[in-house]
Amino acid sequence: MAETADIVVIGAGAIGCAVARRLAKARRRVVVLDRGQPGGEASSAAAGILAAQGEGHEGPFLDLCLRSRAQFPALVGELEAETGMDVGYSACGLLEVALSEDEDRRLPARAAEQAGRKLPVERLDAGSVRRLEPGLSPSVRGGLLFAEEAAVDPARFSLALARAASAAGALLLPETPVARILSDGPRVGGVRLASGEEIHSEVVVNAAGSWASFGGDLPILLPVRPAKGQMLALEAARHPFSRPVLGAKTYLVPRPEGRLLVGATVEDVGFDKSVTAEGVLSLLAGAIAIAPGLRGARLLETWAGLRPRTPDGWPVLGEAGVPGLYAAAGHFRNGILLAPATAEILAGLILDGRSPVPLGPFRADRFAARSGAA
Numbered sequence: 046m047a048e049t050a051d052i053v054v055i056g057a058g059a060i061g062c063a064v065a066r067r068l069a070k071a072r073r074r075v076v077v078l079d080r081g082q083p084g085g086e087a088s089s090a091a092a093g094i095l096a097a098q099g100e101g102h103e104g105p106f107l108d109l110c111l112r113s114r115a116q117f118p119a120l121v122g123e124l125e126a127e128t129g130m131d132v133g134y135s136a137c138g139l140l141e142v143a144l145s146e147d148e149d150r151r152l153p154a155r156a157a158e159q160a161g162r163k164l165p166v167e168r169l170d171a172g173s174v175r176r177l178e179p180g181l182s183p184s185v186r187g188g189l190l191f192a193e194e195a196a197v198d199p200a201r202f203s204l205a206l207a208r209a210a211s212a213a214g215a216l217l218l219p220e221t222p223v224a225r226i227l228s229d230g231p232r233v234g235g236v237r238l239a240s241g242e243e244i245h246s247e248v249v250v251n252a253a254g255s256w257a258s259f260g261g262d263l264p265i266l267l268p269v270r271p272a273k274g275q276m277l278a279l280e281a282a283r284h285p286f287s288r289p290v291l292g293a294k295t296y297l298v299p300r301p302e303g304r305l306l307v308g309a310t311v312e313d314v315g316f317d318k319s320v321t322a323e324g325v326l327s328l329l330a331g332a333i334a335i336a337p338g339l340r341g342a343r344l345l346e347t348w349a350g351l352r353p354r355t356p357d358g359w360p361v362l363g364e365a366g367v368p369g370l371y372a373a374a375g376h377f378r379n380g381i382l383l384a385p386a387t388a389e390i391l392a393g394l395i396l397d398g399r400s401p402v403p404l405g406p407f408r409a410d411r412f413a414a415r416s417g418a419a
């Protein structure tokens with residue numbers, strides 16, 4: 046066990062490992078601690094859609110998502126070189142479909158908004174949508190094609206980030222829960238583990254996902270709560286779709302290995318990860334409404350994960366109130382997409398003292414400011 050480090054990262058999900066990799070490549074002594082296994086929580090439960098445009102994000106958050114999406118091709122190449130792993134990246138685009146008149150009426154405004162920002166988007170009528178994806182329901186009214194969206198296998202991506210961080214020299218310690226963040230006078234001093242041992246460091250990065258609100262000697266409680274997402278996988282031997290398909294409530298993600306992922310519920314039920322009858326029912330009903338041919342598909346697997354959600358749905362990035370303590374948490378539905386830009390930002394702050402993007406909208410203290418507290 047290391048007693049000191051330059052930087053301690055709490056949490057070995059996609060976010061913690063992406064940050065650790067960047068810092069270790071800059072030759073800092075990095076220790077990454079996880080109470081379970083690297084990537085074992087939300088990061089492996091995700092669908093892996095890299096939807097910068099398709100989820101209707103706006104303002105600085107849209108900019109952050111686009112920036113991160115643009116970094117994927119280079120990062121995927123680097124991860125392959127560093128670990129030999131194929132992370133299942135595909136620049137496949139994303140198709141949003143409308144199944145009712147009401148949903149279809151909203152599409153032109155969404156297309157205009159994206160086109161106004163010079164982002165590639167194509168408005169499709171019902172016939173064009175079904176020519177593109179013949180497996181879709183005949184009741185599809187129209188759609189939007191986002192040609193530059195992409196997808197990745199989130200579990201392989203997270204594992205590759207963990208292996209690349211190790212290969213760059215980071216010490217990854219699984220099954221090592223952190224109990225407290227320690228102070229050293231006015232700044233951060235390291236962490237105390239559940240075992241009672243301490244690791245001292247001048248920099249601590251809190252990348253603990255849905256658990257990032259845990260306290261310590263420091264009065265910094267990040268307002269992150271879990272948002273449960275249930276998903277399932279169907280057998281899809283005939284590759285029914287060429288790209289992820291987004292409906293109003295349900296999405297379908299084809300995987301090259303012949304599985305079709307169906308996601309996802311968004312539930313405020315604390316740290317409960319159970320798969321429920323109602324959750325599975327809503328996913329299957331949504332999937333069959335989009336593609337009736339799935340009625341006979343074999344159900345392969347169900348699971349649930351906890352998305353780290355902040356009150357406004359945007360992540361908390363940057364120094365968190367105390368010198369040396371950084372937050373990289375609260376990525377909600379977009380933590381796989383945002384892993385590259387988060388790592389870039391945290392590395393910029395910790396190594397050079399400045400972020401490559403303005404962090405005002407993502408600061409930890411924005412919630413206190415909103416509620417009028419000091």
Ligand SMILES: Cc1cc2nc3c(=O)[nH]c(=O)nc-3n(C[C@H](O)[C@H](O)[C@H](O)COP(=O)(O)OP(=O)(O)OC[C@H]3O[C@@H](n4cnc5c(N)ncnc54)[C@H](O)[C@@H]3O)c2cc1C
Nearest residue numbers: 056058060080088092093094223254274350379380381382
């Ligand atoms: C069903 C579902 C579908 C999703 N689909 C997508 C998608 O298509 N695209 C996308 O971009 N995002 C998606 N997401 C969101 C994405 O999964 C998350 O935003 C992302 O994984 C968050 O990464 P993280 O590293 O912050 O959290 P996590 O992966 O949860 O990692 C946090 C880690 O911290 C560890 N930890 C917690 N507390 C402690 C402690 N005290 N000591 C030590 N370690 C600790 C945990 O064990 C965990 O491994 C989805 C999420 C879900 C649940």
